[in-house]
Amino acid sequence: MTDGVIPFWVDLLGSLLLISGSLLTLIGSLGLLRLPNLFARMHGITLGNTLGLGCVLLTSILIASIHAERFVFQEVLITLFMISTSPVTTILLMRSGIYRRRMDADRKTAGHQDSSNPG
Amino acid sequence: MKRWPSLTLFTVILFALWLLLNDSLAPGQLLLGLMLTVAITASTAAIRPLRAHPHHLLTALGLFFVVLIDIIRSNIAVAGIILGPAKRRFNSAFMKIPLDLRDPYGLAALACIITATPGTVWAGLSPDGGTLTIHVLDLQDEEAWVRIIKQRYERRLMEIFE
Numbered sequence: 001m002t003d004g005v006i007p008f009w010v011d012l013l014g015s016l017l018l019i020s021g022s023l024l025t026l027i028g029s030l031g032l033l034r035l036p037n038l039f040a041r042m043h044g045i046t047l048g049n050t051l052g053l054g055c056v057l058l059t060s061i062l063i064a065s066i067h068a069e070r071f072v073f074q075e076v077l078i079t080l081f082m083i084s085t086s087p088v089t090t091i092l093l094m095r096s097g098i099y100r101r102r103m104d105a106d107r108k109t110a111g112h113q114d115s116s117n118p119g
Numbered sequence: 120m121k122r123w124p125s126l127t128l129f130t131v132i133l134f135a136l137w138l139l140l141n142d143s144l145a146p147g148q149l150l151l152g153l154m155l156t157v158a159i160t161a162s163t164a165a166i167r168p169l170r171a172h173p174h175h176l177l178t179a180l181g182l183f184f185v186v187l188i189d190i191i192r193s194n195i196a197v198a199g200i201i202l203g204p205a206k207r208r209f210n211s212a213f214m215k216i217p218l219d220l221r222d223p224y225g226l227a228a229l230a231c232i233i234t235a236t237p238g239t240v241w242a243g244l245s246p247d248g249g250t251l252t253i254h255v256l257d258l259q260d261e262e263a264w265v266r267i268i269k270q271r272y273e274r275r276l277m278e279i280f281e
Contacts, residue, residue: 051194087234
């Protein structure tokens with residue numbers, strides 16, 4: 001059985017990619033704590049969505065290809081679905097944030113008689 | 120005959136998607152995939168109200184690599200901002216960019232590119248389609264951002280879709 005044996009350099013490269021991918025995702029999530037408001041925090045999450053995920057998928061392609069002794073690239077599909085779906089939710093979140101801020105501003109200018117009314 | 124490039128491209132992508140999902144090149148899968156993609160393309164043609172006319176596929180390939188490099192670069196930049204001093208973290212703001220691109224598919228692609236790149240998020244398009252609002256994490260030079268969006272992305276997208 002030759003398959004299942006993963007050479008040292010692949011192991012090393014894969015581990016490096018995995019670590020950098022998870023570090024990027026961690027830093028992005030740390031942005032939730034360190035950035036001041038909703039709009040700024042949305043940028044941090046994108047890190048895990050793009051390069052963080054990309055590093056993990058590259059590792060997956062590398063290890064799976066060596067393991068199966070042929071080129072495996074189905075991970076491209078994950079990238080494709082990610083690219084076509086995640087911006088949509090991000091933009092929706094952005095729009096709802098803008099509308100909420102506008103509503104808050106309207107309520108503030110409307111005076112105090114409305115401020116007791118929740119929602 | 121202008122509608123063919125879009126339809127055939129759509130069919131080819133669907134076919135490749137089917138084969139990748141099944142992870143096989145068996146004759147049965149090829150036949151089934153071919154039948155399904157042709158049927159889906161024919162039946163959904165009526166519900167896609169606007170046809171895209173993508174051309175210059177080489178430009179599209181170039182754009183792909185430009186976006187890839189930008190995503191990697193801005194990943195590092197945003198990571199630096201998050202870990203960096205407080206002064207740079209409180210520098211986010213909205214800004215407006217005048218747009219010349221009008222094709223809806225081009226605009227959709229631009230929205231995906233801007234949002235997928237860390238540091239910028241698409242925040243809305245004015246009703247007349249002439250002004251784009253984006254939110255930038257580290258806004259220091261508005262001119263530079265206008266130049267990046269227009270030169271790197273919009274020019275290529277207009278070439279591809281218009």
